[in-house]
Amino acid sequence: MRARDAHLARGRPSTSGAARQRVCAEAARIMAEEGVNDFQLAKRRATQRLNLPEGRNLPSNHEVEEALQQYLALFHGARLVSDLGRLRAAALEAMRFLARHEPRLVGPVLTGIVTPSSEVQLHICADTPEEIALLFAEHRIPADQGERRLRFGGDRELRVPAYRFVADGVPIEVCVLTHAAARETPLSPVDGRPMQRANQREVESLLAEPNPAT
Template sequence: MGKRSAALEGHDLVREAARILCEERLTDYRLAKQKATKRLGLSLHTAMPSNADIQAAVLEYQQLFGGHAYAKHLERLRRTALQAMEMLAPFTPRMVGAAATGAAHPGHRLQLHCFTDAPEDLDIFCMERGIDFDTGERRYRFADGRTRDIPMLSFQAGDVGVDVAIFSELGRRQVPLSPTDGQPVKRLDRGDVQALLAANHDTDDEPSPPSRRVA
């Protein structure tokens, strides 16, 4: 196969994987690539695109085809983040994940990072407020090459699922790596989230260009 054919094949694979993620509401990029490879009839030995390329394609797909539903869902995630971050202020919450990047669909839950050296304090905090939650762990990879299982607390905020990873106070400076691009995850504070919402609101309020009259 020539270089041009291989490039076109890779481009098709990226777009198909992004479409699958959005339409089937998957969050597993590896599974989306496998499905895309099969649906396009490509060899199992086809070079897989990077997760970063897939994420960029998801964002492009949603901006092109997601329409009002995508915009409202993203806004709902971010507004829920603001409310949850206000409630969890003693634990210095940060928003991460699809709500931060914009490459989101209804299959995504809101992802927050909080910080305390006593994870049980967050459990008690939620119990005192009558919040039903589940606990677990999520594995994160760090720049030193190590992986660590971080305590996780999950609850529902209306129709939005919220996952809160509970890092130690030292974890403020030890930022885990994104599974998408291998770079430190982007942690957004409340001011950052408010700025995203304001920017989106300003865009929505922009006047439509005047229609052209056809003689």
């Protein structure tokens, strides 16, 4: 049995608990190896590949994230340290460029659980999204505009403009919030709790750590 197969099989309990753990481990492997960043998509693919009924025995996003963190540490430890440093450095440069818009780093690059397909995710403040579009245009930064759904307490959902561009080979997403919306912390898609967010000084401190992946 290959090491990765053994890792997936280790410690499986019986009945539905076993199926849940298998889905969790396979979803984590899919996210680490196949460029899937969406937890629900990874779990659906895992369920299909394991020939299990869809919608049953599904682990939480938090469980999959924990399994992903373990998988990355076990099979991609050296790459993880290198990639995380590169992504955080790119995040810091983007935050300096967007400094007047109070940028905050969120997502995997902040938590340290990054895969080869992870992107830098920033939240910024602006009076209008057009202000950010003009900023990119003035600096000749080609950026695609889309949107991102953010969840807040009280089952509220907000669709915000999101600009995506690439800097030195690193994909970066910038979500534009109004000043009023930015005063409230969005909920994490992983565990439903308020997102971790870091300002420029905090990202500088992360980059100064000797081993950022631990």
